[in-house]
Amino acid sequence: MTTSPSIGQEFYKVRETWAAADQNKQWKLALWLVQYADVDIIDKFLETERTAIGIFKEIFFRFDTPYSEDHEAYEQALWQEYLDWFKPIPREEYDIYGALKKDRLLKEDYQPDGSLPPCVQSIWTELLRFKSLIIGLEDVGCCIYFPPLRPDQAHGGEWLASVLKKGLPDGIRLVTIDVITNPVIAIPRKIPAEQVLILQPSLNMVGAVKNEMDKAGGNSDNVSVDARFRAQIRKVLDCTTQADAGVMDYEVTILLSLCKKMGGVSYMVSGYMIAAQAYFMIREQNKSSSYADKAITQSRQLMDAEDPAGYPTWKSCVMIKAAILVGKRKRKQAIALYEALAYEGANRGDAFMILEGNRLCGHLYYELGQLNLAFEHLLLALTGGSYLELEVRRQSTFLHAAAMSVQLCEKVRGQEDGKILQDQLHELLGDDWAALLQAEGLDNAMVRRKATLFEFN
Template identity: 45%
Template structure:
């Protein structure tokens, strides 16, 4: 208000009427009264944005239906809804309009990276390095190893010229991910090992940079071993990350490390070991808040723990586990974990979290 007054934008001062009952109608009335005090808004609208996070899990169709007819000229409501999880189910009318943006994510990423680079300057190493990362990632769509070899070599040369610790750490894992995308596992493993060795050399207790790169490299290496049917080589890597993550309070990676170890041990026929690892995953995930537990792979770990418990423990242990899951996941925990029970052998779903981490 003070800024509007200072800029000479007010016809008159506005003072909210604190005596009004808190209803939508009174809110519209006050907003219009405020709008009438501001110069230049006679033909404009006040827009009220309702962010999707504010109605997580709630159906808002009835609320919008109730308020739509009472919204006066000069007021507009704006929100975002998700096509695959609608919370507002209204038909398009004179008062309801849908805007459906078509996003081109590759172009969006390129534009964002170009902004970081600034204008092209062939003498600016930071700009050249960032652009070369984009070139390397673009090469993965062509599936040409010879072209990727050439561009990765350029990226490594630029990283040496920059001679920055963060660049030295991250460049090999970028190369590893690129080769992984074109399914050259040997070269991907080569660059994973370079990343692991370099990050272990630089890792310090008070610095997260080297640790963050290190854990991604180990997860990628483990994922390659899983994909090439070498679970015995993958299990120690997942557990190594879980142990290091536990020391640093990195809950999600403790959860993921032991969850993947549990799954692979079960695939190997080591049900007892699988059950123990699933419990370790649950214990780690229990330190997340309820919302995170319900939306993360914690529910998957719960599903596995129930399946393994049934095979290697008695009924009393199962009762204890079920009661604990109710505390951790809420009264509808059975419904939440049942989605995973229906597809126990779907490896693509089990490994989906690894793919997400790889792409970040």
């Protein structure tokens, strides 16, 4: 008799796998090699270990700097991220260093040595020095977590291998995650096998999530239209992993039939939106576009009737439709949709949509060679983004809009306007705004985005 998996059970499998690994003191890099669906539970486990409720002795740290093929620039950005940990933070609840001082857990004040070269060896040195000043943690090791790379990023194995080759001091170990079906980390054989530990727990997160959804939706109710509707959504989304248009057609037909039985425009809009997203994911552009059009039209009716379900569906489907148009190089039609998105975002106080709509208009006008219009939309994007929290601005597409506006300002405006723009970015992003825009080639945002916009073709 088999037991249905739960999210809790899968989490404890991950924890047990790490407990076994923790007993091995030889490795310097732990590489989780799992299915894509299992990445999130590994990430959540490592994030839990960073908090006070973590159960393992090591102190876990995380670096979020996007990986770059330029290893020297990447390490400089990592060093800058480390320095930023110790800068004053406006919101007290995020100030870990301030909390340590407040609780009198530091033997003395600590500030990173800014004279050290900007490389990972300096980070290890400073981390160990910082840890030695925390009362009770003098003999505890550090585990540094690098989040998994995106599939479109450069392979990271060579950089990790170079770090291992240079040597990690006692008390420093690394951990990251890779997807077994599309790996982007290959450690060269020249690295001693005992330094790299491969972790491959037998997980079933797909089954666990389905079981949790069944519980939420009423697992015992297999007859009601509502229960069948919820189950059918999962079937449609499961089809996106098969990329079989015939199977998708069949499941979408059933989904839309259930939407009609449930009655009401909101259910049909939801069905059309799910169909548009599902076909988009398997690159069936025409079908995705058709369903997106239907969802846009009917969600607009809901918006006019002040139904709260209308706007979220509308903006999702507008983004899908516009992405399809961009993929077909129909830039002017896509611009019209993005302008509508920004306009509606302004009417509804949706700062992120003001940012995204105008940012994407700016990219497309740039591709069309209309630089003045591109620059104007990017300024509007920055205006919309200014209403977001500072933390969001520093970690979102606001940086792309900022980088592109700086470069375009040099082309279409004078030096005086450039200085005004830089002063505004200083205010909106902080003292290190220029370094932020250089991360992962953002200083060449126009060139990069023009070649890979949406990565749809």
